[in-house]
Amino acid sequence: MNQLCLFSSGLELANLIVTSDLLQRSWKEISEILRHDHIHTNGLTPPSVSYKVYDNRPNEAVTVFSSLLNELTLLKAQYCNSNPLIITGHSLGGSIASLFTLWLLDSMSPNAKRPLCITFGSPLLGDKSFQQAISERPTWNLSFLHVVSNQDLFPQLFIAPCNSVADGFTSQTHLYKPFGIFLLCTESGCVCFEEPESTLELLKAMGSKFVGNQISQSSLCFTDYRVILENLKHRSIYRGISQLHGSIMDPLLAGITMQLTTIGVETQGDGGVLNSLTTNTAARAKNFLMRRRNVFDPNKKLNDRKVDMAYLEWYKKVAEEEGGYYDSYKNRQSGSRDEIKSREEIIKRHRILTQYWKRMVAEVKKMPQKEGASFQKRWLYAGTNYRRMVEPLDIADYYKKGHRDYITQGRSEHYILLEQWFNEDKLLGNAIERNRACSLTENSCFWAHVEEAVISCDLLKDGQSSPEDQRSSKENLIRFEGFMIDLIKNYAVSPEIFLPRSTFMKWWEMYSKIARRSVGSPLTDFMKKDYRNYA
Template sequence: MNQLCFFSSGLELAYLIVTSDLLQRSWKEISEIHKQNHIHINDLTSPSVSYKVYENRPNGTIIAFASSNQDTVSRDLVSSEELKGVFDFFDFVGTNVNRSFSVHKEAVTVFSSMLNELTLLKAQYGNSNPLIITGHALGGSIASLFTLWLLDSMSPYAKRPLCITFGSPLLGDKSFQQAISERPSWNSSFLHVVSNQDLFPQLFIAPCNGVADGFTSQTHLYKPFGTFLLCTESGCACFEEPESTLELLKAMGSKFVGNQNSQNSLRFTDYREILENLKHRSIYKGISQLDVSIMDPLLAGITMEITTIGVETQGDGGSLTTHTAERAKKSFIRKKNVFDPNKKLNDRKVDMAYLEWYKKVAEEEGGYYDSYKFGQSGSRDKIKSREEIVKRHRILTQYWKRMVAEAKKMPQKEGASFRIRWLYGGTNCRRMVEPLDIADYYKKGHRDYITRGRPEHYILLEQWLNEDMLGNAIERNRACSLTEDSCFWAHVEEAIILCDILKDGQSSPEDQRSSKEKLIRFEAFVMDMIKNYAVSREIFLPQSSFMKWWEMYSIFARQSVGSPLLDFMEEDYRNYA
C-alpha cells in the first residue's frame, strides 16, 4: 500500500493572491472611504463603520466597509443564547452540532445599528455576480457578518461572494468557527489579510476581560475561520488550519508588540504599501534558505512558509513547525474523508440494481422478503447470490445512515434543501432495504420491530417524506413495485404472532380479546393499502409470509361478520396488479 504524500501550497496561493490585483483593488476602495470620511489614526472615539458600493469594477461589484482603529474596542463576547429575543439575527449560523456560539459583542452591536441599511444592500446587491465584500479593522468584522447573512440566503448552486478583510480582529469563539468550518463552501468564502505591522488584529489574541491568569494560546476564546494571508516585510503565506493560524498570529506579532508602546502600536496601517511590496517579491527568495536536509515535502513546505513570514522555527526546537505540519496533515485527511454523497451516488445505484435483480429472481421462493429471510440453503449459486445481497444491503445501510446523519446535523434551512434533493433516493432505498432489516430482526426471534428495533435513519427518512411535498398522497391505478410502507413485513410478522396466540388458546381472555382487536385493525390496514394499490403484488405469492398469515387468519375471518379482506382474497387477489 502506497504511503500518502502531503504537500503545502501556502506560498504558491499567497503569491497568486498578491499578484492578482484583487487585494489592491479592494484596499483602494477602502482607502477612498477613509479619505472621504477623514478616518485617521487619531480617531479613537467610537467604532463607527462607513460603507460604499463600487459597481462595474473589473472584479465585479465591491461593497467596502471601513472603520477607525481604536484601542478602546471591547473584547467581550456575547453568546447566541444571550441574544435570543433581543437580536437573534444570527441564529442561522448555528448547526445541530454547534447550536450555541459566541460572537464579538461590539461587532454585533454595530451590525444591528446598521441593519436597515444592510437590508437594503442585501436586497439590491445580494445577487450580484461576482460580488466582493471587503472591510478594514472593525469594518472587516461587519463585512464578515454581512457575508454570512448573504451565504445563508443563497441557493446551494449560486456563485458565492468573496469576503476580504484587512487587519480585522477575530470574530467569534470555537463553536462559531466550527459552525462555519462545517460548511466548506462558507469557510472558503473568507480571506483575511493580516500584517505584522498592524496590531489591531492582535487585540483579541490576548485573554478576554475577566479570564483568569494562566490563559494560554491553546485556550483562546476567539478562534479564526477562513483563510489567512499573513504578511511581513520578508514575505507572505496562506494558512487555514485554525489552531496553527492562531499560534502564527501570536508568534508573528510578538516581536512587534514588544517594540511599540500602546498608542503607536495602533497607528493606521496602510496596506497599499504592504501589498505593493509583496507583489514585487519573488517566491524563489525563500527557497534558497530552505534546509535541504528536510525530506518530508509537507514539513519542508511548512518550514518555508513560516520562515517567509519571519517567524523563528528553531528557537522552540521546531515545535511550531512540527505542530503546524501535523495539523495540516490531519486537516488534509479530514477533507479527503469528507462525505460527498454525489461521488457515491452512482455506486449506490449499482447496489440498488442488485437488489432489484434479486427481487425478480426470488419469486419462486415466496418473494423478496421471505427468500432473504430463509434462503440460506440451496445451490451454491443461490448461496453466493444471497451473500452478494447481504453485502449490498450492508453498503446501502451504511451510506444512508451517514446521509441522514449529515442532513440531521445541518441547520434547518440547509437540511431541508439537502432532504429535498436526496429524499426520493432515500425513500426508494428505505422501501427496498428495510424489509431485509425486518427479516433479520424476526429471524433472530425478536418482537416489536417498529417500537424497539427500527433504526433512526429509517424513522427520519419517513418523517421527512411526510413533511415534504413528496409525502402527498399518490393516486394509483395499478400496484406499486415496492410496498409503500417499508414496515409492512413487520406488521405481518406481528400479525402472525397474534394468530399463534389465538390458535394456542392458552392466553388469558383479555389477551385473546386484545389480539383479535389488533388483527381486525391489521386487516383494515391491509385492505386500505390494497385499495390504494400501495402494496406490491409479491405479497400474494404462495410461499410468502403474508399468505402464511392469511391462511391462519382466514379461519377467524370466516367466523366473523363481514370481512372485506376475505371477499377480496377469495375472489380478486389473483387479478391484483
C-alpha cells in the same frame, strides 16, 4: 506506483491578492467609514458601532450583530443574488461582516453568486464546531479572506489557550478556531494559509511579541492597513529556492518553508534541522489537501453500492420459496448450510449499505437548508430504493427480538429523512402513477404494520388481554385493513407479500378467522378472488 505530488501555493495566492487592488479598495471604504463615522446606502444610515473588551470573549460580536439586526435585515433585503458583493470590516466590524456573510450564505440559492467577505485585524469568532461547519463547505470557506498583520494586537485577543481536563489530565486547548483563508502580513512579506490548526499556530507565532503583555482597551491601538498593504504591494514576495535548506526535496515542505520564512517565522532549529512548527505545518497542509480532494460527494462509492443492492435483488428472488426475502431474513438461522451462508453474505451487504447511507444522510443534513434539503434526483431515488429494500430487514431483526412499535420506537433517523425528502420531491409534481404492481413495496415500513397486526390478532385470540387492549387491537386491525386496500388499489405493494409462507399471509389466515364477517369487506373480496392475479 507514482506518488501523489503536493504543492503549497500560499505565496503565489498572497502575491496575487496584494497586487490586485482588491484589498486596497476594501480598506479605502473602511477608511471612509472611520473618517466620517457613517455610511449612506440607498438612504440607510446605520449607527456607528462602538465596542469594549469584556474578559477576552468575542461573543460581544454576536451582541453587536443582534443590536444591528433591523438595519442588517434591510441591507440583506437589498442584496440581489445575481450581483457580486464584497462585505468588509475592521476589527470587531470584521466579525460583524463575517456573521452577516454567513447569514447571506445560509439563505442563498445553490446557483447564486457567493459574496466575498474581507476582514482586517478581526479576532477569531467561533469554536471548533463553528469552524468545522464552515470548513466542510468549501464554497463557504472560500468566501472569507482575513487580513492579519503582526503589528495588530486585536487579532491576538482570543488565541490564548484555555485548560481542559480529559481522563484526569489537564491540557491546553484553544476555544476559538480560525476559518476561511488568512492573509498573514509582516514587514518582510505575506502568505496565505487555509488549514485551521496551522493558521492558529502561525497567529500565535506572529503575536509572540505580545505574550505577557496585558491586553486592555487602551492598548488596542489603531492599525492602518493602508500603509501595510502599500508596502506589501511594492515588495517582491518570491524568495529563491537557494534560500531553502539543501536537503528539502519535498515540494510541499519546501513551499511551506518558504512561506514561513517570508513572514519572518523561524523554520530551523539547532544544526539547521527544520523545527517542529515547520514540519507540523507541512504535515497538516498535506492532510488538509488530501481531505479537500475527498470532500463530500454523493457520487463517490455510489456505483459500489449498486453491487451491494444487486446481491439483495438476487436474494429477494431466491428467497421466494421461504415466503419472501423478509421472512427468509427473519428466519435466517434455519435452512441448509448453503442457505445460511448466503444469508451471511446478505447481512454483510446490509451492513455496508446502511453505513454508507447513514453517512450520506448525515452529510446532507449538515448542509445549508437550501443546498441540503434533499439529494439530487439520482441519489434521492437510489436512497429510496435502498430504503425500500433494506429497511424491511431491520424490521425483521426488530420483531425477531420481541420488540414492538418499530415506527415510533425503533426506526433509524436516516430512513425518516430519506422518506421525508422523497415525499417533498413528490409534492413538486414528481409522483409516479402505477398501473401494475411495484417490485418493491413503496412503504418501507409495511412489514412493521404487518407485525403489529399479527400482535393485535394474538391479543384477541388468547382471550386474556384487558378490554382496553382488545378494543385497541380491533381498532388497529380495522385501520390496517383500510391501509392494505389503499396500497393494493395503488399497486403500491409487491406481489411477494402474497407468497404462501409470508408473514402477511399468516396474518390473513388469523384475521379471517377472528373477523368472521357476515358481509364481505373489500380486502376479503380481494383475498378470495383476485390476489393470485395481482401483478
